[in-house]
Amino acid sequence: MTSTKKFWDKRYQDNDIGWDVGEITTPLKTYFNQLEDKLLSILIPGAGNSYEAEYLHKLGFTNVIVVDIAPTVIDKLKKRVPDFPTPHIINMNFFDLTGQFDLIIEQTFFCAINPSLRANYAKQAHHLLKPNGKIVGLMFNAPLNETHPPYGGDCKEYHSYFNPYFDIQTMEEAYNSIESRAKREVFVKMVKKEYSSL
Numbered sequence: 001m002t003s004t005k006k007f008w009d010k011r012y013q014d015n016d017i018g019w020d021v022g023e024i025t026t027p028l029k030t031y032f033n034q035l036e037d038k039l040l041s042i043l044i045p046g047a048g049n050s051y052e053a054e055y056l057h058k059l060g061f062t063n064v065i066v067v068d069i070a071p072t073v074i075d076k077l078k079k080r081v082p083d084f085p086t087p088h089i090i091n092m093n094f095f096d097l098t099g100q101f102d103l104i105i106e107q108t109f110f111c112a113i114n115p116s117l118r119a120n121y122a123k124q125a126h127h128l129l130k131p132n133g134k135i136v137g138l139m140f141n142a143p144l145n146e147t148h149p150p151y152g153g154d155c156k157e158y159h160s161y162f163n164p165y166f167d168i169q170t171m172e173e174a175y176n177s178i179e180s181r182a183k184r185e186v187f188v189k190m191v192k193k194e195y196s197s198l
């Protein structure tokens with residue numbers, strides 16, 4: 001097991017999961033409620049307990065794929081939502097994933113990876129999206145921690161990673177954050193550029 005895998009798996013084994021709010025958050029619920037195409041292929045990387053995936057599944061979206069590096073949470077999800085298609089629950093490192101998706105949903109995954117991997121996240125997301133595919137979700141816009149997750153950051157820094165690969169259509173303070181994250185996160189919508197500028 002790699003150290004990253006061990007680290008996250010232990011967090012789930014010890015139930016040391018302060019980021020887990022136990023249900024879908026309001027910004028993502030609001031966004032999902034207005035999506036009409038139930039066939040969209042939607043990737044949720046670093047999905048953890050995957051309340052967002054469960055919500056989409058219950059709404060009738062049939063192409064929702066969750067990826068997480070921690071086997072313990074993958075097993076928990078399979079037990080909690082037994083009718084979620086098993087092939088759509090993937091225990092893998094996001095950076096090793098292949099495939100093509102319409103939409104990547106971000107929530108507390110970007111802040112969980114080492115900041116040295118942030119440029120790679122943008123590159124890998126670009127690689128995994130179909131033409132005109134999008135990253136949509138939430139990113140912290142606050143200093144947070146420097147030595148352990150969640151790592152903080154700000155929009156200027158995020159622009160430097162995503163601008164080469166995406167048209168950043170929205171990156172602004174979320175108006176409907178859950179209380180504990182209010183004024184500390186931005187809602188993002190970034191559309192894949194056909195060609196990266198790198």
Ligand SMILES: C[S@@+](CC[C@H](N)C(=O)[O-])C[C@H]1O[C@@H](n2cnc3c(N)ncnc32)[C@H](O)[C@@H]1O
Nearest residue numbers: 008019046047048068069070093094107108112
């Ligand atoms: C802070 S948690 C967030 C979980 C979930 N997004 C949520 O909102 O509750 C970060 C998640 O990313 C997973 N993770 C960390 N590094 C990963 C990687 N390289 N590939 C896939 N999953 C990873 C961890 O196992 C953990 O479930």
